[in-house]
Every structure is written in structure tokens, then in C-alpha cells.
Amino acid sequence: MNDRPRSPLISTENLVYEYPGGVRALNGISLEIYEGEFVAIIGQNGAGKSTLVKHFNGLLKPTSGRCVIASKDTRDCKVTELARVVGYVFQNPDHQIFSETIEKEIEFGPKNLGLDKDEVKRRVKEAAEAVGLSDKLDQHPLTLSKGDRQRLAIASVMAMRPKAIVIDEPTTGQDYQGGQQIMSLVTSLHSMGHTLILISHNMELVAEYAHRVIVMCGGEILADGSPAEVFGKPDVLAKTFLEAPQITRIAQRLQIPETVFSSGRLAEIVLGRGA
Amino acid sequence: MQMYVAGNSFIHRMDPRAKITVLATILVLIFLVSNPLWLLGVSGVSVAIFLISGLSYQQFRPLIRMVMVLAVIMLILQGFSWPGERALFWLFGRFDFTLEGTLVGLSVALRLFNLLFAAPALMVTTPPERLILGLNMLKIPYKYCFVIAGTLTFFPILQATSDEINAAQKSRAFDLLERRGFVSKLQGFFPQLLPLILLSLRKAYNLQIAIESRALGRVFRKGTRRTYLVEMKMTGMDYAVVFLCLVACLVTIVFRIMGYGTL
Ligand SMILES: Nc1ncnc2c1ncn2[C@@H]1O[C@H](COP(=O)(O)OP(=O)(O)OP(=O)(O)O)[C@@H](O)[C@H]1O
Numbered sequence: 001m002n003d004r005p006r007s008p009l010i011s012t013e014n015l016v017y018e019y020p021g022g023v024r025a026l027n028g029i030s031l032e033i034y035e036g037e038f039v040a041i042i043g044q045n046g047a048g049k050s051t052l053v054k055h056f057n058g059l060l061k062p063t064s065g066r067c068v069i070a071s072k073d074t075r076d077c078k079v080t081e082l083a084r085v086v087g088y089v090f091q092n093p094d095h096q097i098f099s100e101t102i103e104k105e106i107e108f109g110p111k112n113l114g115l116d117k118d119e120v121k122r123r124v125k126e127a128a129e130a131v132g133l134s135d136k137l138d139q140h141p142l143t144l145s146k147g148d149r150q151r152l153a154i155a156s157v158m159a160m161r162p163k164a165i166v167i168d169e170p171t172t173g174q175d176y177q178g179g180q181q182i183m184s185l186v187t188s189l190h191s192m193g194h195t196l197i198l199i200s201h202n203m204e205l206v207a208e209y210a211h212r213v214i215v216m217c218g219g220e221i222l223a224d225g226s227p228a229e230v231f232g233k234p235d236v237l238a239k240t241f242l243e244a245p246q247i248t249r250i251a252q253r254l255q256i257p258e259t260v261f262s263s264g265r266l267a268e269i270v271l272g273r274g275a
Numbered sequence: 276m277q278m279y280v281a282g283n284s285f286i287h288r289m290d291p292r293a294k295i296t297v298l299a300t301i302l303v304l305i306f307l308v309s310n311p312l313w314l315l316g317v318s319g320v321s322v323a324i325f326l327i328s329g330l331s332y333q334q335f336r337p338l339i340r341m342v343m344v345l346a347v348i349m350l351i352l353q354g355f356s357w358p359g360e361r362a363l364f365w366l367f368g369r370f371d372f373t374l375e376g377t378l379v380g381l382s383v384a385l386r387l388f389n390l391l392f393a394a395p396a397l398m399v400t401t402p403p404e405r406l407i408l409g410l411n412m413l414k415i416p417y418k419y420c421f422v423i424a425g426t427l428t429f430f431p432i433l434q435a436t437s438d439e440i441n442a443a444q445k446s447r448a449f450d451l452l453e454r455r456g457f458v459s460k461l462q463g464f465f466p467q468l469l470p471l472i473l474l475s476l477r478k479a480y481n482l483q484i485a486i487e488s489r490a491l492g493r494v495f496r497k498g499t500r501r502t503y504l505v506e507m508k509m510t511g512m513d514y515a516v517v518f519l520c521l522v523a524c525l526v527t528i529v530f531r532i533m534g535y536g537t538l
């Protein structure tokens with residue numbers, strides 16, 4: 001974390017985006033994301049989270065302001081070029097799955113990059129292992145559960161080995177265990193060296209896993225900092241109708257100065273105080 | 276194409292029932308009349324409606340271009356194939372391009388042109404739910420209204436889904452659709468089309484379950500009347516429009532019976 005490279009991987013300057021109908025979805029966003037970060041973006045529905053991350057691989061181009069990816073202005077790049085640098089996992093895996101086997105689905109991206117056969121094979125194997133689909137390579141994707149299709153979508157993006165991976169709401173519609181599984185997959189992607197940008201509505205998971213939290217509201221950034229900093233400001237969160245994780249709020253009610261994210265830590269503090 | 280373009284023009288404020296009447300009248304007129312000059316007159320009305328509605332020509336340009344091309348094709352096909360007497364010119368000394376054919380082609384083209392300007396101007400200025408309510412108030416059974424609503428909302432949803440799929444595949448460095456060459460284009464369609472078909476089928480299936488679980492088509496007991504959450508009132512202006520439409524239809528029918536307005 002301390003030996004950050006000098007130029008950020010992703011940066012935006014006064015980024016404004018208006019949809020063709022005239023809706024101003026982003027209203028002057030300036031941020032920098034460095035290689036190796038694990039960033040979570042939170043905010044209520046319609047805050048502009050998806051619109052912002054769609055700029056990170058050039059799917060949307062700024063109406064005004066700038067978006068620079070790996071030192072290149074996205075206005076001068078095609079999505080297909082930027083796909084090498086920033087991978088994007090869409091919210092609904094069914095928007096991308098079209099192959100008759102899982103293997104072919106994972107191959108799609110690497111093949112589009114023009115890699116040779118052996119390299120494609122290696123990457124498919126590696127990606128399938130990372131998401132735990134190795135033993136199902138010749139199955140039809142539609143036989144998979146929603147959670148597994150989500151993993152397949154992640155595998156098909158990571159097989160392209162982009163520097164950064166954007167994941168839009170991977171935990172919607174998942175139960176507690178499904179959410180935990182996806183998040184531990186995301187964490188392992190991060191420890192494999194990918195920069196991670198995650199959109200999520202699940203405060204518990206964000207607090208537990210992310211290293212940096214960006215709060216968005218009405219197309220602007222309300223707060224940007226470590227989970228402890230961001231969730232330590234309930235008044236800021238309330239502006240956008242978000243709440244810190246339950247355990248954090250309990251600790252706040254108990255007037256514990258530390259921002260607590262786990263029941264274990266809370267127990268320690270409370271028992272320690274009691275003793 | 277958007278389903279509803281907000282605005283506050285005279286056309287926007289018209290009651291959906293009046294709009295449906297106007298559209299029906301234009302349909303009746305253009306199919307009763309086949310003389311291109313008369314059709315040109317109806318076109319004047321259609322263009323006027325389009326202009327009053329305040330819709331931007333820009334938005335409809337792709338659609339308008341498509342229909343222009345169709346109209347030209349119609350004109351050429353009819354010109355060569357209609358069994359007419361008076362040839363305007365020949366191709367290879369054998370294929371006559373006849374005056375009669377030209378006129379028939381022109382009238383088909385003008386009919387298309389009318390539909391193109393009048394239908395969107397009337398429909399896009401009405402929120403879909405109000406349109407359906409209007410149809411329902413005209414005593415069209417709810418089931419049919421539902422089918423029409425389903426069809427009307429299907430296309431924008433299809434468009435949005437298709438855009439999302441396109442973005443997802445592009446994000447995986449997929450650019451076959453942007454490359455030149457027929458084979459690339461053809462191969463490029465699968466990653467686009469297959470998810471779209473699968474999603475549409477699933478959506479249709481889910482819709483069916485949703486409909487049935489809400490007891491669509493339940494018959495009201497005799498003597499009870501459906502009530503509406505939003506009541507729509509026809510204003511004096513709306514009645515005037517409907518009256519004008521009826522007069523226009525009647526007059527045209529009378530003229531047709533007297534033998535005018537044909538080729
Ligand atoms: N294709 C579009 N055309 C017009 N407006 C849009 C479009 N997509 C999004 N918007 C609008 O832009 C704003 C921001 O939308 P965005 O999808 O970025 O929000 P979000 O934070 O991702 O929300 P969610 O949590 O629901 O995914 C919203 O007001 C939305 O209605």
C-alpha cells in the first residue's frame with residue numbers, strides 16, 4: 001500500500017455524464033484508483049455507481065471532464081482495447097453467456113485477445129480453478145445455479161488477465177453463504193494481484209472485505225476512505241439512506257470510539273471493559 | 276426508439292381515446308383512397324400532427340430513412356410489374372416502367388409515409404399505461420389491451436437488453452460486429468443474439484406465471500363495473516377532434532361511393 005506507483009491506474013477529473021434523455025447521472029466526479037487497491041462503491045439505487053464504472057473501460061465516454069485509464073484518455077480508446085486493462089463483470093451473468101460449454105464461455109475473452117491455443121488453455125484452466133468450476137468444464141452453462149453462473153462470468157473476465165476487475169453487484173439475490181462465497185472469491189482475485197472495484201449494496205460484506213469505500217449520492221462522491229472512516233460517520237451515510245453494518249451501529253450505540261466490524265472484536269472490547 | 280417522449284404539446288394533452296380515433300381515421304382514409312393527389316392531402320394532416328407534437332425529426336431519422344428506402348423500392352417494383360398500358364420508359368427493350376405502375380407505387384409509398392408520421396406522433400406522446408387505459412375505456416376487452424401493451428413495451432425492453440448484452444461482450448474484447456466482412460458479421464451475431472433469445476424466452480415464461488398468479492381475465496360479476504384509479508375525462512377539444520374525424524370518414528366514404536378518389 002505504501003509503495004504506490006506514481007500514476008494511478010484509473011483516474012477521473014471532474015467527470016460529468018449525461019444520458020441522451022438529459023439525465024445527469026454523474027456530476028463532477030474526481031477520483032484516483034491505484035494498482036492493487038480493493039475499492040467498494042456504495043450508494044442508493046440511481047446514485048450513479050454503474051454509470052461511473054462504465055467509464056472505467058470506455059463503455060461510456062464523459063460528457064465533460066476526463067477519464068484516464070493506464071495513462072490513456074478513454075475518449076481515444078475503444079472498449080475492446082481497454083478490455084485488456086479493465087475487465088467488467090456485468091450484474092446479470094445471463095447478459096453474456098452464450099456458449100454451449102463452460103470451457104468455451106471462458107475461452108471467449110482470451111480468444112478475442114488473439115492469444116495462441118496453449119495460452120488460452122492455460123488461462124481457462126487457471127480461471128476455472130479459481131472459481132471452482134474445474135470439474136464442470138464440459139457442462140452447459142445453463143445447467144448451473146445463478147451463483148455458479150455469476151462465478152462463470154467472473155472466470156470469463158479474469159481469464160483475460162486484466163489489471164483491474166470491475167464487478168457490479170455480485171451478491172444480489174444470493175443468500176448469506178452465497179454472498180460469503182462470492183466475496184471470498186473476490187478476495188482471492190485481489191490477492192492474485194488484480195485491482196478490484198466492487199459495487200455492492202451489502203454493507204456487512206463491504207465492511208468486512210473492502211480496503212477503501214466510496215459513497216455515492218446523486219452523481220457525486222459523499223465520502224471516500226477506509227471502511228472504518230466511512231462507517232464511522234453515520235450522519236454522512238444517512239444522507240444517502242445507507243446504514244453501517246448492524247454490529248457497527250451496536251458498537252456506536254454503546255459509545256465505543258472504535259469502528260467495529262465483527263462480533264468477536266465487539267465482544268473483546270465489551271468484556272475487556274467489563275473486566 | 277423510445278416508448279414515450281414527454282412534452283406538453285396539444286397532441287400530448289389530447290385524450291388517448293381521441294388519439295386512437297385520429298389514428299383509426301387516418302388508417303381508414305389511406306386505405307379508402309388510392310389517388311396519390313388525395314393521399315397527398317392526407318399526408319398534409321399527418322405531417323401537421325407530427326409538427327404540432329413537437330417531436331424531433333432527429334429521433335425518428337433512422338425509422339424515416341428505412342421507410343424512404345422501402346417507398347423507393349415499392350415505387351420501382353410497382354412501376355415495372357403493374358400491368359399498365361402507358362409505358363414511361365423501357366429497360367433492355369422489354370421491361371416497361373408504366374404510368375399506372377408509377378401511380379400505384381406512389382400511392383403505396385404515400386400510405387407508408389402517412390403511417391410513419393402519424394402513428395409515432397400519436398403513440399409516442401401517450402404514456403403506455405394511459406394508452407391502454409384509453410383502449411380499455413373504449414370497451415376493448417382487457418385481454419386484448421394487455422396483448423397490445425405487452426407488444427408496445429416489448430420493443431424498448433428488447434432494445435435495452437440488447438444494448439446491455441452488446442456492452443457485456445465488448446467488455447470481453449469482442450469486436451466481430453465492428454469488423455468488415457460478411458463472415459465476421461455473421462459469426463458476430465451469435466454472442467449477441469443467443470443471450471437475447473434466452474432472456475426473452477425466460478422473460479415471457481415469467482410473465483406468464485406473473486399474469487396467471489394475478490388472475491388476469493377474471494370476469495366481473497354481472498352488474499358490477501370496473502372502476503379506474505385514474506379517471507380520464509374527454510374535454511370539449513377532444514370531442515371536437517373526434518367529431519372532425521367522423522366527418523372526415525363520412526365524407527370520404529360518400530366520395531368513394533360516388534367514384535372519386537381512385538386511380
Ligand atoms: N440508459 C439510461 N438512459 C437514461 N438514464 C439512465 C440510463 N441508465 C441509468 N440512467 C439514470 O442515471 C442515473 C444513475 O443510474 P445508475 O444505473 O448509474 O445508478 P446505480 O447507482 O448503478 O443504481 P443501482 O443501484 O440501481 O444499480 C439514474 O437516475 C438512472 O435512472
Ligand SMILES: [Mg+2]
Pocket residue numbers: 049050051168
Ligand atoms: Mg447499477
